[in-house]
Amino acid sequence: MILVFDIGNSNITIGAYDKDELAFTARLITDSELDAESYADKIQGILFARQKTAEDIVGAAVCSVVPAVTRTISMTVEKLSGSKPLIVDSSTDYGLKICMDNPRKVGTDLLVGASCAAFKYEAPLCVIDLGTFTTLCYVSRNLEYQGTIIIPGIRTTGDSYSRGAQLFEFEIKSPGQLLGTNTEGSMLSGLMHGTAAMLDGLLDRIEQEKGELKSIVITGGFSEMIEPLLQHKVIIDEELLLSGLLRLYYSNIFG
Numbered sequence: 001m002i003l004v005f006d007i008g009n010s011n012i013t014i015g016a017y018d019k020d021e022l023a024f025t026a027r028l029i030t031d032s033e034l035d036a037e038s039y040a041d042k043i044q045g046i047l048f049a050r051q052k053t054a055e056d057i058v059g060a061a062v063c064s065v066v067p068a069v070t071r072t073i074s075m076t077v078e079k080l081s082g083s084k085p086l087i088v089d090s091s092t093d094y095g096l097k098i099c100m101d102n103p104r105k106v107g108t109d110l111l112v113g114a115s116c117a118a119f120k121y122e123a124p125l126c127v128i129d130l131g132t133f134t135t136l137c138y139v140s141r142n143l144e145y146q147g148t149i150i151i152p153g154i155r156t157t158g159d160s161y162s163r164g165a166q167l168f169e170f171e172i173k174s175p176g177q178l179l180g181t182n183t184e185g186s187m188l189s190g191l192m193h194g195t196a197a198m199l200d201g202l203l204d205r206i207e208q209e210k211g212e213l214k215s216i217v218i219t220g221g222f223s224e225m226i227e228p229l230l231q232h233k234v235i236i237d238e239e240l241l242l243s244g245l246l247r248l249y250y251s252n253i254f255g
């Protein structure tokens with residue numbers, strides 16, 4: 001079993017692969033205060049619930065935007081399996097030419113998603129990740145990573161509604177009609193239809209600047225909600241980062 005860890009600002013997504021098949025996924029809260037032993041206890045609990053043990057772990061790969069937690073999870077994996085995981089960073093071979101001002105500063109999660117999309121789908125392409133931040137990453141026909149757009153994410157934007165004196169927190173779900181007939185419906189429409197309209201507009205501008213996109217890949221927790229609202233045809237790939245980490249594990253460990 002190979003474990004892959006996508007450490008984000010809010011959550012750690014764990015994928016467990018038996019060969020090339022995703023056996024299960026799990027989530028933990030990203031907590032920089034926890035030590036390796038605490039994370040080990042949590043991961044052992046996840047494994048136990050699925051009739052697995054630490055002895056089943058033969059390798060691991062980690063990508064992270066939280067350096068302090070990267071170190072802790074690395075120690076956790078070594079504690080559980082006896083071997084160090086692959087830490088995906090700026091020195092990793094992604095199979096892309098990184099055409100950015102400072103390639104070392106590009107988020108590894110963005111590069112993992114872009115490299116996996118370029119391997120699976122036709123370029124030029126754009127990867128949209130609906131996470132804590134909404135990101136759009138462009139990869140050219142020649143497999144050059146040429147740029148990124150970063151926007152506050154859907155949940156972050158939704159939380160801002162509670163700042164209004166007559167507004168409130170609400171459950172984020174698929175909106176009904178475009179024009180809301182009550183406060184909650186109006187906020188949902190603004191959040192979800194607004195996000196979709198923004199993404200459509202940005203994709204139009206990317207195509208105006210770079211030419212036609214052959215593939216638009218969307219991933220992240222809100223993909224299923226946003227996809228029906230988009231005017232562009234997109235491919236939903238909810239396992240993009242996890243399968244990308246598995247691919248990088250094989251290519252960087254075994255060549």
